[in-house]
Amino acid sequence: MIGNMASRLDEKVGYVGAAAVVICLACGSQNAENGSGLSGTIHADGSSTVFPIAEAVAEEFQGEHPGIRVTVGISGTGGGFKKFTVGETDINNASRTIKSSEIALATENGIDFIELPVAFDGISILVNSKNDFVDSMTVAELKKIWHPESTVKKWSDVRRGWPNKRINLYGPGTDSGTFDYFTKAINGEERACRADFTASEDDNVLVQGIAGDENAMGYIGYAYYAENKSILKVVPIETEAGPVAPSVETINNGTYQPLSRPIFIYVTTKAAERPEVDVFVKYYIENAGALVTEVGYVPLPEEVYQLVLGRFENRTTGSAFLGKKTVGVDLVDILSSSQQLGP
Amino acid sequence: MTNGSPENTAGLPLNKTRFQWKEETIRGALFLCAILSVATTLSIMAVLATEAFTFFENVSLSEFLLGKKWTPLLVPRSFGVLPLICGTLLIVAGAALIALPVGLATAIYLGEYAPGRIRSIVKPVLEVLAGIPTVVYGYFALTFITPLLRSVFPSTQIFNAASASIVVSIMVLPMVASLCDDSLRAVPLPLRQGAYALGATSFEVTTRVVVPASLSGVIASFVLALSRAIGETMAVALAAGATPRMTLNPLESIQTMTAYIVQVSLGDTPAGSVEYQTIFAVAALLFVITLMMNVIAHHVLRRFREVYE
Numbered sequence: 259m260i261g262n263m264a265s266r267l268d269e270k271v272g273y274v275g276a277a278a279v280v281i282c283l284a285c286g287s288q289n290a291e292n293g294s295g296l297s298g299t300i301h302a303d304g305s306s307t308v309f310p311i312a313e314a315v316a317e318e319f320q321g322e323h324p325g326i327r328v329t330v331g332i333s334g335t336g337g338g339f340k341k342f343t344v345g346e347t348d349i350n351n352a353s354r355t356i357k358s359s360e361i362a363l364a365t366e367n368g369i370d371f372i373e374l375p376v377a378f379d380g381i382s383i384l385v386n387s388k389n390d391f392v393d394s395m396t397v398a399e400l401k402k403i404w405h406p407e408s409t410v411k412k413w414s415d416v417r418r419g420w421p422n423k424r425i426n427l428y429g430p431g432t433d434s435g436t437f438d439y440f441t442k443a444i445n446g447e448e449r450a451c452r453a454d455f456t457a458s459e460d461d462n463v464l465v466q467g468i469a470g471d472e473n474a475m476g477y478i479g480y481a482y483y484a485e486n487k488s489i490l491k492v493v494p495i496e497t498e499a500g501p502v503a504p505s506v507e508t509i510n511n512g513t514y515q516p517l518s519r520p521i522f523i524y525v526t527t528k529a530a531e532r533p534e535v536d537v538f539v540k541y542y543i544e545n546a547g548a549l550v551t552e553v554g555y556v557p558l559p560e561e562v563y564q565l566v567l568g569r570f571e572n573r574t575t576g577s578a579f580l581g582k583k584t585v586g587v588d589l590v591d592i593l594s595s596s597q598q599l600g601p
Numbered sequence: 602m603t604n605g606s607p608e609n610t611a612g613l614p615l616n617k618t619r620f621q622w623k624e625e626t627i628r629g630a631l632f633l634c635a636i637l638s639v640a641t642t643l644s645i646m647a648v649l650a651t652e653a654f655t656f657f658e659n660v661s662l663s664e665f666l667l668g669k670k671w672t673p674l675l676v677p678r679s680f681g682v683l684p685l686i687c688g689t690l691l692i693v694a695g696a697a698l699i700a701l702p703v704g705l706a707t708a709i710y711l712g713e714y715a716p717g718r719i720r721s722i723v724k725p726v727l728e729v730l731a732g733i734p735t736v737v738y739g740y741f742a743l744t745f746i747t748p749l750l751r752s753v754f755p756s757t758q759i760f761n762a763a764s765a766s767i768v769v770s771i772m773v774l775p776m777v778a779s780l781c782d783d784s785l786r787a788v789p790l791p792l793r794q795g796a797y798a799l800g801a802t803s804f805e806v807t808t809r810v811v812v813p814a815s816l817s818g819v820i821a822s823f824v825l826a827l828s829r830a831i832g833e834t835m836a837v838a839l840a841a842g843a844t845p846r847m848t849l850n851p852l853e854s855i856q857t858m859t860a861y862i863v864q865v866s867l868g869d870t871p872a873g874s875v876e877y878q879t880i881f882a883v884a885a886l887l888f889v890i891t892l893m894m895n896v897i898a899h900h901v902l903r904r905f906r907e908v909y910e
Contacts, residue, residue: 337868359871406677426758431843432674433868441676450676456760456854457843467759470751 297325298534301347304331304338305435306461307479308351308521310553311377315542318549322541326534334459335435336360339524345369348529349539352522353379353435353479355579370527370575374539374566375589376546378556380504381440381517382483383493386474391420394494394501397444397516403427403475405445408452413473427455428467428476434459435521436479443516465490477517480504484554509556520558520589527573543567558589565593649888652881659875665882671845671856673876674865684845685883688762688855692837695766695851696773696830701823703770704777705812711778712785713807724782731775739839742768747840754852760842763851768836773826780825784818785811817905821898828894832887834859858883 302312309332316328333341335352342350343364356364356373364371383400385392391413399417403410403425413420430437432449437457442448458464461482468474469489483492483504494501497515508514523542529535543566547557558566578592657665660680668681707727711720746764751757788811796806812819842854843864856864862880870876 334868340868363871406672406675431864431868447676449674453670453672453675454844454846456758458760463759470759472755 295325296323296534296537298532299327299329300349300529300535300538302328302330302349302351302523303333303341303347304349304351305335305353305521306332306430306459307335307353307379307434307436307481308376308523310481311521311546311550311555312349312351312523314549314553315545318545319538319541323534323537326538328538332459334431334433335438337433337459342371342524342526343367343369345526345528348526348532348535350524352524353519354439355522356524356577358580361577361580372525372527372530372570372573372575373577373579374523374525374543374570375520375558375562375593376523376542376566377521377550377558378509379519379521380480380509380514380556381436381443381477381519382480382504383477383495383517384468384475384483384490385493386468386470386472387489387491388472389491392475392491392493394496396496400444400495401446404429404441404451404455406450406452424473425475426471426473427452428464428471428474429455429457430461430464430478431457431459436477439519440477440517443519480509480556481554506551506556521555525570527575530570530573539570540567543570562589562593565590569593646888649881649885652878653885656875656878656882659878660882669847671861673879674868674870678876680879682858682883682886684847685856685858685861686886687847687849688841688845689831689857689859691762691849691851691855692766692769692833692841692857693827693830695763696769697823697827699767699770700773700777700826700830704774704822704826705781705819707774707778708781708785709807709812712782713803713811724779727775727778730771731779733772735772735833735835736839738768738772739765739836742836742840750852757852758842758854760840760844760854761852762841762855765837765841766851768840769830769833772833772836773829776829777822777826780822781815781819784815784822787818788814814907817902817907820905821902824894824898824901828891828898831894832859832891834863838863858887862887 302316309330312330316330320326320328330351331338331347335350335354338347338350338352339356339360341347343360344367356371383395395416402408403416404427410416410425412422413425414422416425429440429451437451438448441451445451455476456464456467458467461478464476464478465482465486468476469486475493483490492503494503495514495517497513499513502508502514504514504517509518512518523539525535525539530539543563547560547563550557557563665680665682667683668679669683670679670681671684672679707723711723715723742764743760746767747757747759747761750761750764757763792810792814793806796810801809837857838860841857841860843856843860844854845856845861846853848855862883865877865880
């Protein structure tokens with residue numbers, strides 16, 4: 259009798275348990291319909307500067323949507339656009355805005371794209387951590403070192419009082435958006451640069467190079483500096499208000515000039531029609547704020563992320579920055595003015 | 602038996618034509634296979650020539666061959682190929698300095714001195730060395746040899762010609778050793794025996810008789826190794842850097858012709874632009890250089906050949 263009761267109780271518990279499982283399964287399947295039910299592969303490529311953000315977003319996203327695979331390549335901004343404009347990739351990470359020649363190529367191949375700023379970067383000027391004489395540099399001095407006809411071979415050529423030692427230069431290669439941006443901001447013309455510097459598309463190689471060479475000087479994206487603060491020395495840039503070093507604060511409030519810049523992702527409209535890409539890009543914009551900080555970049559103001567999300571939802575195509583300077587821009591102005599032009 | 606033979610004689614001409622037809626087909630197929638490589642070479646030459654020709658419509662041949670500044674991807678552009686040639690030669694010279702003597706010495710040891718057991722171990726290991734993908738050599742240079750060099754010479758740059766030279770020398774070493782070994786072994790035994798009979802030591806037999814007798818093969822192996830070193834791409838692209846510069850300092854970052862072609866092919870240079878055509882001009886130059894080396898090797902083989910029959 260007692261045994262019977264117990265077994266009945268068991269049965270009851272069993273039913274309840276089963277019901278709970280069914281409810282849970284229902285939750286699960288509902289979740290799946292919202293996201294995890296999607297499958298497919300999203301191909302992203304492009305800038306090594308933007309890569310840490312893209313990688314962080316992709317990782318988080320794939321955790322929540324196990325059916326979707328996101329591949330992130332590093333070909334440099336230009337190298338990435340080369341694939342993007344022929345439709346080989348869905349998303350291009352870019353540390354500069356798209357060029358008119360690249361837009362022409364995209365149009366030729368029937369590719370429409372949506373341009374989405376995702377964070378701020380401050381290109382950081384770096385020297386070896388054992389370097390004890392460089393405390394700041396002016397933009398003029400940077401230009402003196404890096405311009406195409408530069409004859410600077412030693413530190414003493416840059417500023418009187420600096421030692422008579424060789425200066426070894428490190429910088430991103432010619433496929434890099436950071437290279438394009440730096441040459442434009444410092445030398446006045448994109449790609450105008452001396453040739454005899456150690457170039458690599460891989461920022462980690464540059465970090466290793468500068469960290470291991472006492473006479474080194476170079477520049478890389480802020481996140482790679484932030485990650486390697488202990489082995490590198492950053493050089494503040496002289497402004498009217500005194501020397502300013504890149505930091506979350508100075509990049510965000512625009513005092514780190516002229517090397518602060520927005521960084522972007524570009525999505526083809528064709529890819530955006532695919533539900534997995536749509537979900538991914540929305541996830542990207544909604545979570546960029548937190549993840550950007552995590553990998554060492556500076557998030558855009560919340561207001562701007564809202565504008566960016568609107569831009570994606572409206573499928574606003576084309577570049578808002580064409581023919582405009584991205585040096586020290588107000589993103590709210592540019593994005594909201596181009597928003598009105600959108601469909 | 603008697604029934605069968607008339608049938609046979611009747612069938613013979615038919616069989617013969619079918620047989621001939623089959624032979625012809627096989628001959629034709631084999632000929633096609635043989636012509637394939639010739640056709641490939643010719644079409645590559647044609648593509649290089651036409652593309653290089655369009656390049657030289659924009660840039661004069663003298664600017665290309667004599668200019669001392671190579672900055673096609675920068676502003677202002679400059680198309681002097683000498684820094685790339687200089688970088689290539691630096692790598693080849695470094696590799697030759699190591700691989701040729703060590704390769705020949707290895708061959709001499711294996712052919713003249715080594716007991717059979719050691720030979721049976723060393724030879725396969727050398728062949729394994731030849732089978733390692735060059736990209737692995739590149740990373741080996743970047744992550745192992747360069748740090749080693751930096752601990753000895755602190756001024757070594759992270760990309761440098763020396764570490765690339767070293768791995769290229771390791772790469773061509775098996776080729777030198779194995780080709781030298783073949784030509785040393787081709788020297789007939791009586792020649793050695795004669796020298797020994799005159800009271801020569803092993804060393805004298807090797808240096809005075811065997812090596813001179815196989816000189817053509819040894820030199821040809823050297824030339825082939827050099828031409829392989831000139832064309833080596835992946836390891837130098839990874840380890841030697843992307844800085845075209847006229848320097849003889851092996852501790853600095855340089856760029857070879859092959860590494861430049863890699864850089865442009867993988868990068869964002871728009872196809873059809875002058876910058877893009879540079880790779881065909883550089884490739885044509887590379888082709889001419891290695892072709893010349895191979896012709897030289899061929900001549901050396903014929904000229905210095907000692908025939909013992």
